[in-house]
Amino acid sequence: MIIVTGGAGFIGSNIVKTLNEQGRKDIIVVDDLSDGKQFYNISDCDIADYLDKDDFLQRVKNDDGILDNVEVIFHEGACSSTTEWDGKFMMENNYEYSKVLLHACQAKGIAFLYASSASVYGGSDVFKEERSHEKPLNVYGYSKWQFDQYVRSIQHTLTSQVVGFRYFNVYGPREQHKGSMSSVAFHFNNQLKDNGICKLFGGSGGYGDGEQRRDFVFVADVVKVNLWFWKNPDKSGIFNLGTGQCQSFNDVADAVIKWHGERPEPQKIHGKKEYMPFPDHLKGAYQSFTEADISALRAAGYSDAFATVEQGVFSYMDWLNG
Template identity: 50%
Template sequence: MYIVTGGAGFIGANIVAGLNARGITDILVVDNLERAEKFLNIRDLQIADFMDKREFRHHLETEFFTNMPVQAIFHEGACSDTMEYNGRYMMDNNFTYSKLLLDHAIRRGIPFIYASSAATYGASKAFEEKPENEMPLNVYGYSKLLFDQLVRRYLDQVESTVVGLRYFNVYGPREHQHKGKMASQAYQLYAQIKDHGYCELFEGTGGYANGEQSRDFISVDDVVDFNLFLADSAEPIKGVINLGTGLSRSFNAVAQAVIDTLGTGEIRYKPMPEVLLDKYQNYTCADMTHARAVSGYDKPFLSVEDGVKRYVQWLEARAAE
């Protein structure tokens, strides 16, 4: 049995799809379907069972799963809304719940791969996995950082795989059903062009020209491959590591990749709202040195041009169904 929490969400559903591609269907998906449209992310996938996250948490607390053989746990479930300001809810959902699952995995020697976030770096201009670079700007980033710190304290005592993946800007299939304002730039720009014939980016800020603010954009296909690689390892892999491409690309580059794939569209620029000016990250780029060394993963990642093209083609195919 594989367990995928947040399995009806963006990255979780893609991990389930990646397991299915290997012929694996013995999968327990854990999620919260109060937003029922998320079921669309997994309706074409094969799983063994589904469990509401509250029921799953109760079973963890009562040790219902004690004798269940589990191959690996992919913990993707979290409140990922960076604009959520209910700190009590965020900490319970992203920290306390994660502690229960970590304890379960460690005591039973189950590989545990979980979603951290580049939001742990916040205001930092350096993106290497060091405490001095970790300065989150919101309670979401803090909830992820606090759990990372807890994991680091356990690592010397752990004999099984435990890895926190600090995701940078992930884009790709299965995000469009429910992410809303949290959807990737690739999807938002695609939707704007389909609706209006053009897309909008911010005018220059922080010394960057119009649309030249940049991020480390990584395809969810690469994210899934990295997750499965970790779970497959015969030797324990341990650490809190970045997961990006190691390259920072401009929003202009993403928009142009969408336009080139669709064969239509243009880029327009708009002023950045004043409320964002002192909070906006003009640049992110994952330092992948430590991640490559710890994991042994040496495959190249998709470029923005190739990854966005693949994603837009998937969106177009779905729209034609």
Template identity: 60%
Template sequence: MIIVTGAAGFIGSNIVAGLNARGERDILVVDDLSDGRKCLNLADLDFSDYLEYDDLLARVEAGDELGDVTAVFHQGACSDTTEWDGRYVMDRNYRYSKSLHDWCVARGVPFIYASSASVYGMGPDFVEQRAAERPLNMYAFSKFAFDQYVRAQSAKTNSQVAGLRYFNVYGPREQHKGKMASVAWHFSRQIEEGGECRLFEGSDGYDDGGQRRDFIYVGDCVDVNLWLLDSGVSGIFNCGTGRSQTFNDVADAVTGWYGRGEKRYIEFPESLVGRYQSFTQADVNALREAGYGRAFATVDEGVRRYLDWLAERGAADATHHSE
């Protein structure tokens, strides 16, 4: 049995879909369904059992056996970057991850978990080294703290432990995230509703819409997760394309798919001055050196796949997800 936490979330549900595509059905999906709309991310997927997030933690900390567990993909977390209740975030992200890590290590179960590129703060370096890490909010700090724990434990850990620092992920099954969904999703909705994509004016020396991010298609994130499972490689790795592209590129890909739409530049918010990442770009050398060789989708390729998927699902389904 494979356990996926955060299974009703964005990346977690895509991992379940990726496992299903391999013929895997014996999957324990774990999540907090207080927001019941997230269940739609699992409605077309196959799994063998469901467990609430808190129930899994209680069983893990009690030392319970959960059956023949062959791997754990730990994607669940409080991902709200505006949450400043540090005790809550550390309990939800750090303590939970630590307990699950220790349970897996004690049993030799591969443990693959979600870290975050937010540990790098404002950059400008995005390489898996301590000198580049400077988290700026509680979410980022909780991810950074767990990475620190993994590093400290690695010398005495014999089983696989691998973390992925996700960059700007976009793609299917993210609609429940609302304002936290990707710009690709928001641009698509804006074209549908008003015929124009709204981008920020220039900032930090960048032209209008010219700020750059490392946008990675969620299918590529799934491929990296499954490759880690197959390879048995341990370590903390960036999960980005290694190629930054502009917000204009995303808007152009969206309007190109629709065959219509304009770009409109809006004033850069005063509240974001000095707090906005105008540039991110993953250093993927460590991942490549570990043996991952597949190419990553460009924004144009990934956005096309994403909007094709949304079109196949139909507007009604997309609307249910985005309420």
């Protein structure tokens, strides 16, 4: 049996779908479907059962057998809003919840692969898995960072696999429910279809118009890394999960425009870019550059190439536009 928390969310649902493609249907999805629209993400998936996140947590605490015969928990569930400032809620949901699952997995010898976040680096300009570079700027980043710290503090006692993934800018299928938190590729696609224009920020932080840079990582690669570690149970640790190569927002917009420009008539759209003045409220509080140092990931043995922005965006546009 496999458990995926956050299994109706973005990365979780992609893990579930890929497991299905590999022949696994003995999957329990754990999530919070208060936003019922998220069910779309798993409506084409085959699972053994669904559990509400609070019910699941109580059953784990009661040790009622819910974890019997479980091989791995992919713990993707969390409140991921960077604008949520209710610290009590965030720490209960992201930190304490994760601790309960971690200890339950250790007690039963279950692999525990969990979602950390590149937000732990916050104001840093070096993105390497070391304490000196970790400077979260919001309570979401703090909740993820503090759990990483907890894992580090007990790593010498671990008896089964524990892996944390610091996700960088993930984009791809099954993210539509995230609204404003969806990737720029998603928003550029909608903008282009609405009025033929991709809107980008003007220059800021020493970067030209649309030249602010991110480590954009395609969700299919994120899933591949998760499953590779599961199949290599001797590997534990906390790892950056990005491509290791930043690209600009212009690159993303150009890829979306190119995809739409290569469609047959009448679907073809001749798009263009438009730059908006950089917002005053974001000046001094905006990361103009992120790039994962993936040397630890490579040292662990993961050697597959990552999709470039154009490769990933083209695959995403195929899926998003049917």
